[in-house]
Amino acid sequence: MKQKLEELKVLALAAVAEAKDEKQIDEIRVKYLGKKGELTAILKQMGSLSPEERPVMGQLVNSAKAELEEAIAKASKNFKEKAAEERLKAETIDVTLPSKPATVGKLHPLNTVLNDMIDIFQSMGFDVVDGPEVETDFYNFEALNVPADHPARDMQDTFYLAENLLLRTQTSAAQIRTMENRKPPIKIICPGRVYRADEVDATHSPVFHQIEGLVVDKNITMCDLKGVLEQFAHEIYGKDTEVKFRPSFFPFTEPSVEVDVTCSECKGKGCRVCKGSGWIEILGAGMVHPRVLKACGIDPEEYTGFAFGIGLDRLTTTRYKISDIRLLFENDLRFLKQF
Numbered sequence: 549m550k551q552k553l554e555e556l557k558v559l560a561l562a563a564v565a566e567a568k569d570e571k572q573i574d575e576i577r578v579k580y581l582g583k584k585g586e587l588t589a590i591l592k593q594m595g596s597l598s599p600e601e602r603p604v605m606g607q608l609v610n611s612a613k614a615e616l617e618e619a620i621a622k623a624s625k626n627f628k629e630k631a632a633e634e635r636l637k638a639e640t641i642d643v644t645l646p647s648k649p650a651t652v653g654k655l656h657p658l659n660t661v662l663n664d665m666i667d668i669f670q671s672m673g674f675d676v677v678d679g680p681e682v683e684t685d686f687y688n689f690e691a692l693n694v695p696a697d698h699p700a701r702d703m704q705d706t707f708y709l710a711e712n713l714l715l716r717t718q719t720s721a722a723q724i725r726t727m728e729n730r731k732p733p734i735k736i737i738c739p740g741r742v743y744r745a746d747e748v749d750a751t752h753s754p755v756f757h758q759i760e761g762l763v764v765d766k767n768i769t770m771c772d773l774k775g776v777l778e779q780f781a782h783e784i785y786g787k788d789t790e791v792k793f794r795p796s797f798f799p800f801t802e803p804s805v806e807v808d809v810t811c812s813e814c815k816g817k818g819c820r821v822c823k824g825s826g827w828i829e830i831l832g833a834g835m836v837h838p839r840v841l842k843a844c845g846i847d848p849e850e851y852t853g854f855a856f857g858i859g860l861d862r863l864t865t866t867r868y869k870i871s872d873i874r875l876l877f878e879n880d881l882r883f884l885k886q887f
């Protein structure tokens with residue numbers, strides 16, 4: 549029996565040493581140590597031994613069993629570690645692979661130009677204010693010296709929402725709101741969307757953008773208006789740009805002007821962009837009408853002011869040579885990605 553035990557042990561240990569994977573180790577465990585295993589079988593025969601032989605044999609069997617168990621555990625641990633190592637190797641992330649490109653959003657060209665304009669006017673001391681896009685007839689027309697029957701209403705085809713409610717046709721409404729709420733000196737710009745029921749084509753859109761400017765203080769003259777607008781034109785278009793003030797008419801300013809700058813495309817020679825004239829109209833302006841000041845509770849004998857309204861869309865299309873104003877509003881990514 550002792551010899552058999554020794555043989556079994558040698559065989560089993562040799563099998564463990566030769567095992568190639570975890571599965572074979574398991575098979576060895578079952579073959580020798582399982583319920584019907586060969587070592588277990590020897591243990592079962594212990595009963596047939598004499599009382600003197602039993603403890604001696606028992607000790608031998610137990611130590612053989614322990615030795616085998618230890619060898620199995622060690623081999624099993626080895627295989628587990630090796631398997632884990634191999635899995636880690638297979639799962640390694642290759643940090644040298646190129647990553648997915650991160651897409652960064654960009655400003656809409658209108659916003660880029662608007663930000664430039666805000667910078668320019670802020671550097672001249674203007675505040676930026678906001679006004680509602682849905683306006684009352686009073687702020688959009690009446691208080692701006694355009695009563696209901698005034699022919700100037702025809703200059704701006706208006707979207708009405710209700711009897712006295714409309715989509716503002718001009719940011720000039722912000723002049724009134726500002727003068728109602730602030731005392732002179734006032735120096736503000738109000739950028740925003742405006743709406744007109746114009747027919748849509750390459751240069752007209754029912755929604756577009758204006759920047760209203762307003763300055764009210766003592767001794768403000770047409771010279772101040774010219775100075776500010778010339779400075780603005782030079783900052784936007786460059787120092788060599790000429791600025792022309794043409795007499796015009798707006799109900800809320802007197803006198804009124806329209807301001808042209810030399811066409812940046814042809815430098816005044818005449819081209820498709822300026823329709824051969826060499827000039828591009830960029831804004832309307834004038835000295836605030838005394839009636840408008842009075843309607844806002846400002847004494848026109850004490851204070852004077854000037855106002856201007858710049859078309860943001862025209863500035864943007866000429867700067868980026870965009871041939872159709874509708875492109876600014878369609879939000880086609882193929883177009884927007886170019887800026």
Ligand code: PHE
Pocket residue numbers: 717718719720760761798801832833834855856857858
């Ligand atoms: N609101 C005028 C327009 O839309 C522009 C303007 C603003 C003219 C302020 C004079 C003063 O045509």
